[in-house]
Amino acid sequence: MSLRAARAHAKVSAALSSIFSPKILDGDEIRRDPDLIGACGGGFSITPGVETWVSYEPDGDSIHVNVNDIITEFPPSSVAAQHIMRSHGLSGKIYIRHRIHVPIATGFGTSAAAALGVILALSHLAGRPMTLSQAVRLVHYVELECRTGLNSEAGFGHNGLVLVRREGAPPYSIVDEIPIPSNSRVISIVAGPIKTSTTLADIESLKNIEKIGDKYIQHIMEEPTAESFLSYAQKFAIETGFADKTVLEIFEAMKYMPVIGYAQNMLGRAVHALAYEDDIAYIVDSLRMRFPNYEIIVSDPGASVSLQLL
Numbered sequence: 001m002s003l004r005a006a007r008a009h010a011k012v013s014a015a016l017s018s019i020f021s022p023k024i025l026d027g028d029e030i031r032r033d034p035d036l037i038g039a040c041g042g043g044f045s046i047t048p049g050v051e052t053w054v055s056y057e058p059d060g061d062s063i064h065v066n067v068n069d070i071i072t073e074f075p076p077s078s079v080a081a082q083h084i085m086r087s088h089g090l091s092g093k094i095y096i097r098h099r100i101h102v103p104i105a106t107g108f109g110t111s112a113a114a115a116l117g118v119i120l121a122l123s124h125l126a127g128r129p130m131t132l133s134q135a136v137r138l139v140h141y142v143e144l145e146c147r148t149g150l151n152s153e154a155g156f157g158h159n160g161l162v163l164v165r166r167e168g169a170p171p172y173s174i175v176d177e178i179p180i181p182s183n184s185r186v187i188s189i190v191a192g193p194i195k196t197s198t199t200l201a202d203i204e205s206l207k208n209i210e211k212i213g214d215k216y217i218q219h220i221m222e223e224p225t226a227e228s229f230l231s232y233a234q235k236f237a238i239e240t241g242f243a244d245k246t247v248l249e250i251f252e253a254m255k256y257m258p259v260i261g262y263a264q265n266m267l268g269r270a271v272h273a274l275a276y277e278d279d280i281a282y283i284v285d286s287l288r289m290r291f292p293n294y295e296i297i298v299s300d301p302g303a304s305v306s307l308q309l310l
Contacts, residue, residue: 007055007310008121013303014049014102015109015152015162016186017266018042019220019233021213022150022206023167034144038151038167040217042178042229043109044272045155045162046186046299048101050110052077052117053310056125060093067098067114074098075146080115083138084122094122102297105193107265109155111148115139116156120307132157132305133170140169160301161226161274180226180301183277184260189287190270190295191246212239226274230261237264247271253290257283274301 020041024030031037063081065074077096084090096118102108119135119142130138139153154175155162166174216232234251237243243251247264250271254262262273275283280298287296 006125007053008125009308009310010052010054010117010121011048011304011306012050012052012113012117012156013045013047013305014113014299015155016044016046016188016272016299017107017109017152018044018230018263018272019213019216019236020150020266021210021217023210024150024206025203025210028203034141035169035172036167037144038140038154038164038169038173040164040167041151041213041266042161042163042217042220042233043155043266044186044274044299044301045158045160045303046102046108046301047304048299049108049304050101050113050117051099052114052121053097054118054121054125055095057093057095061091063094063096065096065098067104068100071104074111074114076111076115076142076148077118079146080118080139080142081122083142084119084126088123088126088128090126102188102299103190103193103268103270103295106190106268106270108188108268109149109152111146112139112143112152112156115142116153116305120305124307124309137169155303156305157303159303161229163220163224165221178224178226178229180274181260181276184226184274184301185277185280186272186274186299186301187259187280187283187287188265188270188272188297188299189250189291190265190268190297191250191291192269194242194267194269209240212236227261230263230274233263234261237266242267244269250291253287257286259283
């Protein structure tokens with residue numbers, strides 16, 4: 001099957017992760033069913049996230065990816081395109097361009113958001129559009145194949161503060177939300193990345209992280225508020241050892257700022273905070289003075305998934 005020349009543009013919110021409990025193991029063995037692999041936990045759907053442009057040419061047989069006019073290899077995007085091309089019997093040349101508005105590989109779920117944009121755009125171009133749940137299910141498989149995240153995709157289509165109460169792919173996964181103030185925003189300060197695939201490679205480490213994560217997620221479920229969520233997520237980061245010296249320095253600075261709460265990005269040398277709009281300017285200025293070499297991003301806590309054929 002081939003397509004006439006066509007283009008599409010997708011917008012997907014970023015999936016900022018605050019706390020997680022990996023659900024990868026069955027005893028000492030890796031779970032075999034990908035539908036049951038993932039993570040419980042939670043974080044924020046934020047915009048702007050990832051914009052994706054997909055264009056098609058009938059001649060040739062290749063996939064080209066460009067991220068922020070710098071990166072030319074982004075496995076989640078190319079693997080997502082390969083899945084759609086195989087399942088739809090497509091042939092031709094695919095061009096994928098991403099504009100990612102948050103830092104990559106620092107806990108913002110950019111891999112999942114990029115893959116979702118590709119899947120939605122390319123399936124529509126093929127004349128076989130997918131529902132959001134169908135596309136998210138495929139993103140789940142892409143994330144596992146590329147080892148770029150655990151259930152980052154679960155929050156797409158959910159607003160604000162998202163909770164994954166049961167891991168896995170739809171419809172097995174269960175996703176919930178914690179209401180947050182309408183006049184609040186998310187401030188993130190980013191020092192650098194942590195490589196997910198190496199952090200989650202050791203069996204004993206996975207067991208320890210899962211145990212600690214389950215403990216604090218249970219506390220959150222007993223008191224499902226934004227303040228409680230961020231407080232326990234912060235404790236999770238410290239107890240697991242994810243919070244290194246840099247993150248702890250940012251925690252210390254946040255302690256004296258007018259925020260609702262703050263936690264570490266999972267996984268990244270980065271911290272995010274929820275704050276009221278009236279306090280944003282003061283917080284940003286204070287962080288810039290204290291950490292002039294780190295990137296600071298202010299986001300809206302809301303879900304956004306849209307598609308336009310061009």
